Amino acid sequence: MAAVKTLLYLVVYPGLLFLFVYSTFCEWFDRKVYARLQNRMGPTHTGRGGILQPIADFFKLMAKEDIVPDRADKKLFKALPVVGLAVVLTAALLLPLWHYQPGASTFNSFQGDLIILLYLLSLPTLILFLAGWASTNAFSIIGGTRVLTMLFGYEVPLFLAVLSPAMLAGSWRLVEIAAFYQHRPYLLLVNLLGFAVALVCVQAKLERTPFDIPHAETEIVGGTFTEYSGKKLALFRLMTDVEMVVSAGLLSAVFLGGFGGGLILGFIQFVLKTLFVIFLLSLMRALTSRLRVDQVVAMAWKYLAPLAVLQLLIVILVKGLVL
Numbered sequence: 001m002a003a004v005k006t007l008l009y010l011v012v013y014p015g016l017l018f019l020f021v022y023s024t025f026c027e028w029f030d031r032k033v034y035a036r037l038q039n040r041m042g043p044t045h046t047g048r049g050g051i052l053q054p055i056a057d058f059f060k061l062m063a064k065e066d067i068v069p070d071r072a073d074k075k076l077f078k079a080l081p082v083v084g085l086a087v088v089l090t091a092a093l094l095l096p097l098w099h100y101q102p103g104a105s106t107f108n109s110f111q112g113d114l115i116i117l118l119y120l121l122s123l124p125t126l127i128l129f130l131a132g133w134a135s136t137n138a139f140s141i142i143g144g145t146r147v148l149t150m151l152f153g154y155e156v157p158l159f160l161a162v163l164s165p166a167m168l169a170g171s172w173r174l175v176e177i178a179a180f181y182q183h184r185p186y187l188l189l190v191n192l193l194g195f196a197v198a199l200v201c202v203q204a205k206l207e208r209t210p211f212d213i214p215h216a217e218t219e220i221v222g223g224t225f226t227e228y229s230g231k232k233l234a235l236f237r238l239m240t241d242v243e244m245v246v247s248a249g250l251l252s253a254v255f256l257g258g259f260g261g262g263l264i265l266g267f268i269q270f271v272l273k274t275l276f277v278i279f280l281l282s283l284m285r286a287l288t289s290r291l292r293v294d295q296v297v298a299m300a301w302k303y304l305a306p307l308a309v310l311q312l313l314i315v316i317l318v319k320g321l322v323l
Helices: 002-011 016-037 053-063 074-092 113-135 138-169 174-183 185-205 230-255 262-287 293-321
Strands: none
Touching: 002 016, 016 053, 016 074, 016 230, 016 262, 053 230, 074 113, 074 230, 113 138, 113 174, 113 230, 138 174, 138 185, 138 230, 138 293, 174 185, 174 230, 185 230, 185 262, 185 293, 230 262
């Protein structure tokens, strides 16, 4: 019975099948919100309201010709899309969606899983850099270099912002952090500044406007993905969708009180809270225009990092004076 439950967890919920369906739905939601904010319709034809458009795009790419450049590092070029998707799927399994008992010991919940999740979410950035480098295309290399340059800007503020609620909760375990704020919802207000910083950093991690410099079509064709096509491009797009869901789930678990109340209620909370975070990301995308890569790094160190440190100081004061 335990083996069957583990298999269901890995394959069905919150495993591969759920993540594929929900991440494509979130892509449709993001595209719809972004379009409506620009007074456009967005996807309309495939499925009701265009809801099946991301799935149609995925299978269309899977059926297209898969080309590998002659000068590319062929083994690395072929392996990176699979490795990237595997990394974000593994990260998703650490989100506290099912076994919501702070005292229970489960294979997907342990002390320090927050650090592991942050580490796994850092790997796709390195994979995109290697993908650009392995392509040996000038545009791809420039895109990969920009990916790595941005990493040195937003990664430190993101870690500081996400770890602040963990310090206040006194735990590095996602289940315990979420349970702490569910019992003390008024303390969520203490972390509003950190939530804003983390939201901007996640937008940069996902390379969405105004941080879409690594694949700026008007400058470097497609950046990292210039030489990718067919199945490999489909896997990279799916990786990005799943990464968006996992990032939104992380912010929801740490800053919005998690997904407690059992399997059904936890699932409903997960959907509502992640869609709320994705809506905010879409709003930011619609309200801003592309920055230069040096502006991204400068903004991260001049504004985001000091604000994240300020959030840490607020947490230390609240923990010392109130708790």
